[in-house]
Amino acid sequence: MTPAEAARAATDTILADYTSASSPGLVVDSPPGAGKTTLVVETTAAIAGKGERLMIVAQTNEQVDDLVDRLARRAPDLTVGRLHAEGFDPPERVRRHDSVTTGSKIAQVDGCQVVAATADKWAYVADRSWRWAIVDEAYQMRSDKLLGVARLFADGHALFVGDPGQLDPFSVVDSERWTGLKWDPLQSAVAVTQRLNGLRTHRLPVSWRLPASAAPMVSEAFYPAGGFTAGTEDGTRRLELTVPGLRSVWDRTVEIAASTGWALHELPSRHTVRTDPEAAHACAEIARRLVQRGAVAHDEHGSHPVTPDRIAIGCAHNDQVAAVRLAGPPEGVTVDTANRLQGREYDVTIVLHPLSGRRDATAFHLESGRLCVLTSRHRHACVVVARAGIADLLDHHPMSPRVQLNVPIKFPDGWAAHHAVLAHLENYKA
Template sequence: MTPECDPGFDPASAADAATTAILADLEESGHRAVVVDSPPGAGKSTLVVRAAGDLVGGGERPIIVAQTNNQVDDLVIRLATAHPDLMIGRLSASTYTAPPAVAALANTTVATRVADLAGCRIVVGTSAKWATVRHATFGWAILDESYQMRSDMLLQIVERFDRGLFVGDPGQLDPFAIVGTERWVGLPHDPTQNGVTVMLEHNPDTPVHRLPVSWRLPATAAATVSTAFYPFTGFTAGTGREARSLEFRTRAFGGSTLDETLAMAFTTGWALHQLPRRHVPRTDAETIQTAANLAARLLDRGAVATCERHRDGRVLEPGDIAIGVAHRDQADLVRLALARTGRPGASGVAVDTANRLQGREFEIVIIVHPLSGRRDATAFHLETGRLCVLTSRHRQACIVVAREGISDLLDSHPSTDAVHLSVPAKFPDGWEANQVMMATFERHRVLG
């Protein structure tokens, strides 16, 4: 019986039990490291903030390592808010300018040297910045989004701490490299592997915990995303099917296919706006304009979202909506397409690639399917992490814009990637994960 079908299953209790076990292992002196695998929206940041506070309470002065400046800033804000009695240090590069939300924090100090943060009980910085620190050492490090950290970066900072808490999402995008990586494939010192995988290979007795509940994904999406991208470590939604809903303030004026797609998404949590079959470049103007038009139409009609945070409903703003794509040139064209809609405020819709949307959360996400209009299914476009990111950013609904033919493309293009010795097969397989997601999308299809 799945958790959703078990009337006695309590998501909050399950999440609390997992967190309690994790914090207990932090107190166990025999563990040099603790790993926490987390599905999308399971509360990684909440766990990091709580663990940091517990470590300080136990007399430690932990450091926190994140992968981007945005992640660091978000953590600094959350730490400073959750622990107003603690001084938080923000370790930064000389070119860094603190955003207003960080600069306004009374219990936060920003500095370029660890020595200037001596009075801070928690110090937060990017992995790239920590790699420049040569002499300071700490008892504990919390490594956030650790599956997105390359192992060569971990090697550069591992001497800065004695014990580490590795928190991350194993289902999302692998670390990014701009150079060819073929020379290292299969070697034990492959620097392009993620830090968690390499650490576990050398420390197989490290305890691994899994957060069992996604508080972001709605009940309509959690089972599908879990089956497609987390087949061995499934999770459940933290809210029931009746907890969230979407409606319009205005009636449909015209009854276009855009309205039909939005109605499908608002009713079921998913929608596939399917355009006619055609082989097109990735900058296909019709597909890109359709994604922009859906966002503009959603704003025109005044979508109202009801959830556990806003029980009386809240009108969605442009910043509550994201349009996700696979390539940066597509993102640029979507922004231009939004401007062409003439909808005031449309420029506030978040538009970016999966790599840059990773870790972010929105009420409604519109995605241009990576395989839309393609003649072939390359490893890049079949990457499970890319589709996982795109389909797991939403709290209410996900709308997919794609040309007909993706299922046929998957059936006729099995994987042709080279097989390398000493390289474990990656699961879930990109071909299979895409098939699972397409089966869901096609049940919610609207012909455009």
């Protein structure tokens, strides 16, 4: 089976299972760039096409707007309601569609076949219910958010879609009060629903984003339960550097990344402050050289230059983001934390390794989701910038979390995932 056929078959199975209405809920695990949005749009079109009403819950306004735009383009004859908070101005990509109605009151949009909003907004909707619901980015949704909206589709059928490898939802409160409870509100929406109901889980088998050079490693390190393959073959995605290089260390790294899809830019081992100026400078400089070398990306759709907006620099902390920005990457390059890069896609990503220059490895820095997000945003190549000695650091700080009763073991183990990624990168050192 070709990747396209495998993906098609998976989508068909999911659609058939969901529309058979045999279960109150289904979970779809989607690895990075596996066509999650496409699945949501296809499912919506299929359900609404039969004259049924459907609600879509996403987590951020950006996600809702993306979905609405995609949906309106895919099925222009479908009426779509975009419910939003008062004072929110829906962007042009939503307003340009005639089939889309926007409004801050449910009465303004509930005549539409499909209504989409954030979980926060849905929580205020009362006295209505839907037979079909799709919860997008469900692994990023906190359990208490789901509790606020689940009554809207409690008698219907819900499809929970999301990426299990990404970062868990977050709280400013650090309480152990609910640890071990099945409905611990600090867990993700899927975790709670699954622990209490054990819904059927489907999986999308093909990543269309990750190149053939990245999919096997990311799959093995972060998705041990169910692997996936790349949608493209070796050699389909190529990075070409059209301008000859200098003999700088940056150029060497850029060349390795262009020819293999990976590069480890290793700086001398040293304990540094979090905002390590040398590492920040390296991130900015690699991005600059990439643009200056006139990188051109060749892929299954054709060729295009890798402009700054197709490059991202990812860090673990906000102050590192500030440090990299200060180091002056080319105008237009995205610099952000892993949390905010979730769900985004670039041609080339440059990653400041979360453990670079650290003396210790805390749970925050070892969280597998963080590294997974950072190393799975790219279509062509990923450059990791790190101080030498991370493998030793890991060996000095084995994961030893407290064992707590009734808390399910988390897979993958962040410590092991970090080692797996490092071992892989070892072959791509500049």
